[in-house]
Amino acid sequence: MLLAASTQRTIGFVILAVVFIGYVVYLILNARASRDEVGSEIELAANRRPYLEDEELEGSKLDKSLLAGLAMLAVIGVGLPLYWLGEPGRHEGLIANTDRIFADRGGELYTEGSDCQQCHGAEGTGGSAPVTLTDAEGNFVATVAWAAPALNTVLSRYSEDEVRHVLNYGRNNVMPAWGAPGGGPLTPQQIEYLIHYMRRIQIPESELRETVDGGVRDGIAEHLGTDDDAAVDEWLNAVDAAVEEARAMALAADDSLSGDDAAIRYAGLELLASGEAPGSELYQTYGEILFNNPAAGGTYSCARCHTYGWSFDATTDGDDGIDGHAGPILESYSVAGGFFGPNLTGGSTLDQFETARLHSDFISAGQSIGATYGRGGAGGNGQMPGFGPRTDDDVGVIYPATLTEDQIDAIVAFERNL
Numbered sequence: 032m033l034l035a036a037s038t039q040r041t042i043g044f045v046i047l048a049v050v051f052i053g054y055v056v057y058l059i060l061n062a063r064a065s066r067d068e069v070g071s072e073i074e075l076a077a078n079r080r081p082y083l084e085d086e087e088l089e090g091s092k093l094d095k096s097l098l099a100g101l102a103m104l105a106v107i108g109v110g111l112p113l114y115w116l117g118e119p120g121r122h123e124g125l126i127a128n129t130d131r132i133f134a135d136r137g138g139e140l141y142t143e144g145s146d147c148q149q150c151h152g153a154e155g156t157g158g159s160a161p162v163t164l165t166d167a168e169g170n171f172v173a174t175v176a177w178a179a180p181a182l183n184t185v186l187s188r189y190s191e192d193e194v195r196h197v198l199n200y201g202r203n204n205v206m207p208a209w210g211a212p213g214g215g216p217l218t219p220q221q222i223e224y225l226i227h228y229m230r231r232i233q234i235p236e237s238e239l240r241e242t243v244d245g246g247v248r249d250g251i252a253e254h255l256g257t258d259d260d261a262a263v264d265e266w267l268n269a270v271d272a273a274v275e276e277a278r279a280m281a282l283a284a285d286d287s288l289s290g291d292d293a294a295i296r297y298a299g300l301e302l303l304a305s306g307e308a309p310g311s312e313l314y315q316t317y318g319e320i321l322f323n324n325p326a327a328g329g330t331y332s333c334a335r336c337h338t339y340g341w342s343f344d345a346t347t348d349g350d351d352g353i354d355g356h357a358g359p360i361l362e363s364y365s366v367a368g369g370f371f372g373p374n375l376t377g378g379s380t381l382d383q384f385e386t387a388r389l390h391s392d393f394i395s396a397g398q399s400i401g402a403t404y405g406r407g408g409a410g411g412n413g414q415m416p417g418f419g420p421r422t423d424d425d426v427g428v429i430y431p432a433t434l435t436e437d438q439i440d441a442i443v444a445f446e447r448n449l
């Protein structure tokens with residue numbers, strides 16, 4: 032039988048036998064080594080203390096041991112479930128802690144490691160980058176201050192994947208490529224740190240609204256040629272009234288719209304865009320002011336991507352913001368004539384978007400990576416921002432809208448007349 036067994040079993044039996052024989056030998060040796068006690072225990076040896084009495088051992092001593100055991104049992108019985116109850120909290124704490132560490136590291140890269148701060152300002156409030164312009168032959172034209180957008184609202188405009196794309200590849204040779212895919216110095220992990228940092232610095236909706244509306248008010252004041260707040264308020268009220276009137280007109284023309292707020296909104300917009308509503312011109316001017324919103328270096332404008340030269344003030348008649356160059360840099364410029372984003376003039380948006388509603392929806396949602404849009408919009412890299420609210424399911428956050436529905440509609444009315 033031993034022979035038939037496997038090698039492991041054989042070895043096992045051998046070990047068992049050795050242990051067994053060893054044990055027997057130990058017992059025999061131990062028994063032989065033991066001696067009877069010398070003398071009797073009737074009298075205690077001089078070097079021994081009397082032990083406890085039986086009454087005590089079986090009474091209070093035993094009770095104390097049992098009580099101690101009970102206490103230990105209670106500690107385990109209560110402590111373990113309590114520890115278990117705290118487990119989800121510990122898990123969340125770990126995630127929050129990881130987020131915090133990532134954002135801290137991103138913050139270090141932002142301020143020191145990669146100098147984002149130099150161009151985008153402390154905590155991403157926006158700034159500018161020195162850019163040297165050259166002509167087609169490569170000759171020096173001018174050094175300009177190119178507006179660098181605020182990043183403390185960037186997650187309202189772009190998904191994190193879209194932000195990652197800009198970080199990896201840069202943009203227009205003025206925003207450097209940082210990620211390895213674009214030949215930049217940062218690892219994918221460091222790009223993640225920066226994105227976590229951006230999550231941290233996003234400003235609350237009220238602050239975003241204040242910034243955007245502040246720029247709009249500046250634009251209106253410039254348009255009116257006055258610094259008078261009351262005049263700006265009055266102008267904005269007139270815009271609201273124009274919208275109300277257009278909606279009333281739309282409803283009067285088609286009472287099947289009744290009760291459907293969205294349908295009334297877009298029917299009114301169609302009238303304001305086509306010029307049929309009395310307040311159309313005013314509304315389109317409002318759209319133009321929004322298109323050129325100067326707030327935070329033009330972060331919330333459309334012109335920074337759709338009008339070449341707007342980001343370095345070359346679209347003004349003077350030499351504002353231009354270093355070492357006398358007179359306007361560009362001999363001419365074309366409003367919405369296209370730059371990073373396509374040319375929007377010549378009725379191109381009418382071709383792209385059959386209705387004002389589709390046009391408005393596009394500006395609200397922006398273009399997502401790889402997705403097509405309109406009639407012939409190709410799937411790009413998602414660089415046309417969304418100006419409506421953005422829900423980020425991964426992070427579980429709703430980022431506030433950059434522009435209100437009314438503001439988006441006004442830009443649509445303006446663009447459909449370019």
Ligand code: HEC
Pocket residue numbers: 141145146147148149150151159160161177178179180181182185188194197198202203205206207209225335342371
């Ligand atoms: C040398 C200046 C400079 C540095 C340094 C720089 N950027 Fe930029 N960045 C720009 C400019 C300018 C733009 C706008 C490009 C344009 O107008 O085409 C931009 C655009 C961006 C955008 C797109 C935002 C939008 O709304 O369009 C993001 C995101 C961004 N930068 C993040 C960063 C981060 C993060 C860093 C640091 C790793 C960084 N940038 C470093 C100049 C810079």
Ligand code: HEC
Pocket residue numbers: 322331332333334335336337371372373374375379380383394398405408409410411412413414415416418442443446
């Ligand atoms: C950061 C740059 C950027 C900004 C800011 C921007 N756009 Fe764009 N826009 C683009 C790009 C790029 C495209 C082309 C779509 C693509 O490939 O992602 C585009 C496409 C469009 C189109 C479609 C044009 C066509 O014919 O296909 C419209 C309309 C448009 N933008 C309107 C706006 C409006 C309105 C705003 C301001 C509220 C705005 N854009 C702000 C970059 C920008």
